[in-house]
Amino acid sequence: MMGIQRWCRRLAMLAGLVAIPALAETVGWPEKAELKFGFIKLTDMAPLAVAYEKGYFEEEGLFVTLEAQANWKVLLDRVIDGQLDGAHMLAGQPLGATIGYGTQAHIITAFSMDLNGNGITVSNDVWQAMKASLPEQDGKPLHPIKADALKPVVEAYRKEGKTFRMGMVFPVSTHNYELRYWLAAGGLNPGFYAPHKGDTSGQLQADVLLSVTPPPQMPATLEAGTIHGYCVGEPWNQQAVFKGIGVPVITDYEIWKNNPEKVFGVSKAWADKYPNTHIRVVKALIRAAKWLDENDNANRAEAVKILARPNYVGADEEVIANSMTGTFEYEKGDIRPVPDFNVFFRHNATYPYYSDAIWYLTQMRRWGQISESKPDSWYLQTAQKVYRPDVYAAAAKALIDEGKMSAADFPDFENEDGFKPPQSEFIDGITYDGRHPNTYLNQFPIGLKDGDRL
Known part of the structure; x- marks a missing residue:
């Protein structure tokens, strides 16, 4: 119903029957007003849905259509060929495309959509094998659960001549890197890529074989026994709990506290052609992100109802709420507070930090x-080619000038250099400083280091 009402309002505006919202003079008129944005059915597409449903896009003179995409590759290809004006993307997608890993195209982002939001789930059988060796506290497994507990399970599979398989959503996804990080921190090699040899499987020398599965298909693939675990965003970890087919063992918040997750991506050619439109899109998304987090997540219950609609995530409200409203359920009945599992605006979540890009x-x-x-x-x-804090700053300053937000909501743009302070809140305790990427890489026992080549 809301979509029909909004479409009628759009037609009325175009016909001159309803006034088009007055646009602030700080940003020029949008060069392109009719836009189509893509997304994957995950709760972290929420800023797009909220910007649409709350009228933030319309207030910028933008008439947006949101369209779910089949998978991450299709989504990226459609942004590149112009079928989509922009999209909810994996943070690694603009970077991977720009450096030519997979599809070659210059994609940029001026808006980080969220922090955290993923989990790693294993099958019931694997969980029971892991659980036997885990320490307990108050009768429940002590968290965070490290991959050290998975290692003997993987070794047992190997002795029986079986391959241990896990799913992730895309080769340049946060999920791939988080799953690899967790496994390697527990002494398990997740495998290497060798594109110069034509090998893009990512399974060279692997103790655990990782493969791509689209997010909504993760629970069914686990239930079928094709994989023994997976890393995915919500609500697909909680779906495994509700279906009784698997157990989330760790969230990405516990792997890397407040890690960047999705971004809003557009082609550089599109951004160059429609600079005012781009700034206005970012303005609307910033407002949506703030709405999602403001007043200690007071709007999350409404957000859950929006996301549960079939045109957005299409999962049961109860499943979405299980992680979206400040808690996370691990083993059935083991519900724990994780207030920052989904962060959309706090901690400068929307700012496109260079150090985030460098980590990927x-x-x-x-x-x-x-x-x-x-x-x-x-x-x-x-x-610097891919992350565009200049566009973000233009959008933020316009919102401040319009009185819709305050300077305190944002980084200090005059002194911001794009680098977060060194971060040590990783599951292995290794410190990341984006100013020294090679020093960072050389600290890992498992993984390529400066000078290495397969």
């Missing part, structure tokens, strides 16, 4: 997607 590039290098060593300068230069 280090993981591409660590696992061989980038075959050759690169100097530290290359990492920064690549981040």
Whole structure:
């Protein structure tokens, strides 16, 4: 019903029967007003849905259609060929495309959509085998659960001549890198890529074989026994709990506290052609992100109802709410508070930090997607090609000038250099400093280091 009402309002505006919202003079009129954005059915597409449903796009003079996509590759291809004006993307997608891993295209982002939001789930049988060796606290497994507990299970499979398989959503996804990070921190090699040899399987020397499965298909693939576990965003970990087919063992918040997750991506050619439109899109998304987090997540119950609609995520409200409203259910009945499992605006979540981009590039290098060593300068230069804090700042300053937001909502743009302070809240305790990517890479016992090549 809401979609029909909004469409009628759009037609009325175009016919001159309803006034088009007055646009602030700080940003020029949108060069293109009719837009189509793509997304995958995950709860972290929420800023797009909220910007649409709350009228933030319309207030910028933008008439947006949101369209679910079959998978991440289709979504990226449709942005590249112009069928989509922009999309909810994996943070690694603009970077991977720009450096030519997979599809070659210059994709940029000026908006980070969220922090955290993923989990790693294993089958019931695997969980029972892991659980036997886990320490307990108050009668429940002590968290965070490290991959050390999975290692004997994988070794037992190997002795029986079986292959241990896990799913992730895309080769340059956060899920791939988080799953690899967790496994390697527990002494399990998740495998290497060797594109210079024509091998993009990511399974060279692997103790655990990782493969791609689209997010909504994860629970069914696990239930069928094709994979023994997976890393995915919500609501597909909680879906496994509700169906009784698997147990989430760890969230990405526990692997890397407040890690960047999705971004809003557009082609550079599109951004160059429609600069005012781009800024206005980012303005609407910033407002949506703030709405999602404001007043201690007071709007999350309404957001859950929006996301549950079939045209957005299409999962039961109860399943979405299980992680969206400040808790996370691990083993059935083991519900624990995780207030920052989904962050959309707090902690400057929407700002496109260069250091976030560089972390993704280090993981591409660590696992061989980038075959050759690169100097530290290359990492920064690549981040600057893809991440566009200048566009973000223009949008934020316009919102401040219009009185819709305050300067305190944002980083100090005059002094911001794009780098977060060194971060140590990883599951293995290794410190990440985006200014020194090669020093960071050289700390890992498992993974390619400076000078290595398969």
